[in-house]
Amino acid sequence: MILIIFGPPGAGKGTQAILISENYNMIHISTGNILRSAVKEGTGLGELAKSYMDNGELVPDDVVIGIIKDEIKKSISGNGFLLDGFPRTIPQAEALDRMLNSEQLKVNDVLSIEVTDEEIIKRISGRRVCEKCGAMYHNSFDPSREKGMCDNCGENLYQRDDDKEDVVRTRLQVYREQTEPLKQYYENADLLSEVDGLGTIEEVSDRIEKVLKSMAK
Ligand code: AP5
Numbered sequence: 657m658i659l660i661i662f663g664p665p666g667a668g669k670g671t672q673a674i675l676i677s678e679n680y681n682m683i684h685i686s687t688g689n690i691l692r693s694a695v696k697e698g699t700g701l702g703e704l705a706k707s708y709m710d711n712g713e714l715v716p717d718d719v720v721i722g723i724i725k726d727e728i729k730k731s732i733s734g735n736g737f738l739l740d741g742f743p744r745t746i747p748q749a750e751a752l753d754r755m756l757n758s759e760q761l762k763v764n765d766v767l768s769i770e771v772t773d774e775e776i777i778k779r780i781s782g783r784r785v786c787e788k789c790g791a792m793y794h795n796s797f798d799p800s801r802e803k804g805m806c807d808n809c810g811e812n813l814y815q816r817d818d819d820k821e822d823v824v825r826t827r828l829q830v831y832r833e834q835t836e837p838l839k840q841y842y843e844n845a846d847l848l849s850e851v852d853g854l855g856t857i858e859e860v861s862d863r864i865e866k867v868l869k870s871m872a873k
Pocket of ligand 1: 663669689710748779782855856860
């Protein structure tokens with residue numbers, strides 16, 4: 657199964673992608689995580705990506721498409737994969753179609769997580785991430801047991817540079833202008849499943865589960 661998890665910044669794509677990949681034994685491919693690791697490691701890719709990410713802009717299509725090509729090649733023999741944060745532009749979606757076609761594969765469904773801007777701001781402003789293992793928390797909605805420390809590895813939690821208010825505003829604008837039109841692209845391909853993203857993590861997960869079960873019928 658090949659799924660895309662789609663939605664605005666802070667909608668809960670990463671949170672739900674982790675749950676789906678665990679439940680369905682699928683590989684979770686997050687372009688955001690790959691780019692953040694490259695920034696942390698100080699690679700050439702990281703240096704290039706950092707300036708775009710810090711400003712809330714998209715990393716150029718050719719760079720991200722190159723990353724996804726490699727990740728898909730590595731993931732093809734498994735139980736399927738879940739794309740989180742890719743595609744984000746029409747050229748990225750077209751490149752993905754070409755990549756999959758050449759392997760006689762196709763996207764099975766696009767789960768679009770629908771949330772209000774007000775909720776996005778709440779989720780992003782409270783998000784904290786472990787600097788070592790990348791585990792994600794929310795100050796109010798999904799707090800760690802000990803404030804500021806990761807439950808998994810005990811390391812410090814930090815706020816992402818691009819979660820600062822002015823950058824979030826740019827990310828939302830970029831989403832509306834460049835990424836949201838993809839909903840029509842996938843609607844036209846009869847692949848779009850809109851999922852209400854409001855409510856608790858478990859409630860959203862149950863709704864996604866219903867969509868995935870209905871696909872299996
Ligand atoms: P990326 O990391 O993909 O960021 P994003 O799409 O902006 O999404 P987020 O990671 O902010 O949010 P999310 O939807 O995953 O929500 P989460 O589960 O964390 O990309 C970062 C940057 O990299 C981009 O801006 C761009 O520069 C670059 N990039 C990446 N991919 C690219 C591409 N394809 N092309 C070009 N550039 C690219 O949840 C948010 C918070 O809410 C968490 O604290 C969580 O605990 C909490 N939460 C989740 N669900 C709930 C719930 N139901 N109730 C309450 N709280 C919740």
